[in-house]
Amino acid sequence: MKALEGIKVLDFTHVQSGPTCTQLLAWLGADVIKVERAGVGDATRQQLVDKPGADSLYFTMLNHNKRSLELNTKSDEGKEVLTRLVETCDVLVENFAPGALDRMGFGWENIQKINPRMIMASVKGFGPGRYEDCKVYENVAQCAGGSASTTGWRDDRPMVTGAQIGDSGTGLHLAFGILAALFQREKSGRGQRVLAAMQDGVLNLCRVKLRDQQRLAAGPLDEYSQFGEGIEFGDSVPRAGNDSGGGQPGRILKCKGWETDPNAYTYFITQAAVWKHVCDVIGKPEWKDDPDYATPKARLPRLNEIFEAIEAWTMTKTKFEVMDICNPLDIPVGPILSMKEIAEDPDLRKTGTIVEVDHPQRGKYLTVGCPVKLSDSPVEVSRSPLLGEHTVEILEGVLGYSGADLDRIVGSGAVGKVGAVAAE
Numbered sequence: 483m484k485a486l487e488g489i490k491v492l493d494f495t496h497v498q499s500g501p502t503c504t505q506l507l508a509w510l511g512a513d514v515i516k517v518e519r520a521g522v523g524d525a526t527r528q529q530l531v532d533k534p535g536a537d538s539l540y541f542t543m544l545n546h547n548k549r550s551l552e553l554n555t556k557s558d559e560g561k562e563v564l565t566r567l568v569e570t571c572d573v574l575v576e577n578f579a580p581g582a583l584d585r586m587g588f589g590w591e592n593i594q595k596i597n598p599r600m601i602m603a604s605v606k607g608f609g610p611g612r613y614e615d616c617k618v619y620e621n622v623a624q625c626a627g628g629s630a631s632t633t634g635w636r637d638d639r640p641m642v643t644g645a646q647i648g649d650s651g652t653g654l655h656l657a658f659g660i661l662a663a664l665f666q667r668e669k670s671g672r673g674q675r676v677l678a679a680m681q682d683g684v685l686n687l688c689r690v691k692l693r694d695q696q697r698l699a700a701g702p703l704d705e706y707s708q709f710g711e712g713i714e715f716g717d718s719v720p721r722a723g724n725d726s727g728g729g730q731p732g733r734i735l736k737c738k739g740w741e742t743d744p745n746a747y748t749y750f751i752t753q754a755a756v757w758k759h760v761c762d763v764i765g766k767p768e769w770k771d772d773p774d775y776a777t778p779k780a781r782l783p784r785l786n787e788i789f790e791a792i793e794a795w796t797m798t799k800t801k802f803e804v805m806d807i808c809n810p811l812d813i814p815v816g817p818i819l820s821m822k823e824i825a826e827d828p829d830l831r832k833t834g835t836i837v838e839v840d841h842p843q844r845g846k847y848l849t850v851g852c853p854v855k856l857s858d859s860p861v862e863v864s865r866s867p868l869l870g871e872h873t874v875e876i877l878e879g880v881l882g883y884s885g886a887d888l889d890r891i892v893g894s895g896a897v898g899k900v901g902a903v904a905a906e
Contacts, residue, residue: 485858498653502657503656503660520553529541543850546863546865549871549875551872553897563897566881570881572601575656594673598672601667609679622680631718652679652680660676663676731785733750736797751815801817
């Protein structure tokens with residue numbers, strides 16, 4: 483049995499934030515019906531195309547385990563089908579521009595009238611306020627949520643991160659909200675609205691920087707590199723390069739081969755509990771009892787010197803040798819893994835974190851699997867749907883159309899060109 487078996491999700495999402503959310507629900511067993519514009523589909527089907535004639539990896543990697551229904555929601559027949567979907571489904575997820583569903587005639591008030599148990603979940607750029615109608619993309623969310631201002635080097639411009647904390651991060655937050663609303667509905671019998679603003683999601687992931695903003699009132703942030711360098715702090719949290727975000731100092735250091743390998747680096751944390759082991763490993767046993775180095779507080783003004791000494795050692799080892807030496811001593815280190823190394827990692831394949839999927843148009847490709855593992859709800863990743871692949875299947879099996887009624891809907895053109903889907 484799947485965790486969300488029996489839950490039907492009406493997926494009105496596109497691009498990344500919404501599809502991330504609905505894909506998670508699909509992995510957990512929900513029947514996710516992706517409603518796509520007839521004849522066009524999700525815009526990402528044709529974005530960043532690497533194989534002509536096939537859906538892009540951008541689309542396929544965000545829409546596994548879903549069924550596709552083409553629908554022209556502007557036609558009378560399309561509105562009829564959509565109304566039946568709202569009556570039948572448990573959750574509606576959308577990331578349209580503000581007001582789009584209202585203009586379609588399916589705003590929250592109308593949704594409640596059609597199905598009082600419906601949960602309507604939305605991704606927006608900003609929550610209520612002066613920016614709520616603004617269009618937001620990944621990097622805009624990172625900037626507005628505090629990530630960019632605290633990422634990068636102190637003497638350089640702000641920087642966005644390679645992790646999609648605005649889009650995919652908000653999709654994760656929205657999925658959590660939907661599950662909470664489903665649980666509450668079991669007690670109340672009522673649906674509700676769920677909103678995940680991208681700015682809010684990014685800020686939630688940047689909470690340690692909001693922590694540091696408040697700590698500034700009490701004095702300098704002494705675990706930041708600039709403290710040891712005698713550089714004065716301003717009135718907001720600075721960019722801190724690769725300094726650790728916690729109380730244990732850490733940095734990215736060069737490893738053997740860094741001259742030619744852009745990822746021959748390791749992250750090394752000088753955790754207080756294992757400081758003596760660190761001293762032994764790097765050949766500085768005298769630091770264990772030296773009052774200038776023996777305590778965390780004493781080490782803070784000397785972090786540059788300490789990490790230069792550690793790096794002199796790591797440069798003689800590969801990043802994996804550093805792991806092999808440090809892990810048995812409980813010294814926290816981690817290799818900087820390239821996407822190539824991650825894609826080829828056998829352990830990640832074994833756990834289902836990296837999955838190989840077969841697609842009728844593009845053949846085999848790699849994708850991420852479900853990041854959460856449930857012991858009683860195993861996840862099987864199935865390929866993304868072709869455009870409109872399940873239209874008739876949904877009309878018949880979910881909405882109950884048959885005979886002349888089915889012919890009427892199909893003949894109207896409201897559900898695209900039924901039968902045009904390529905056979906596997």
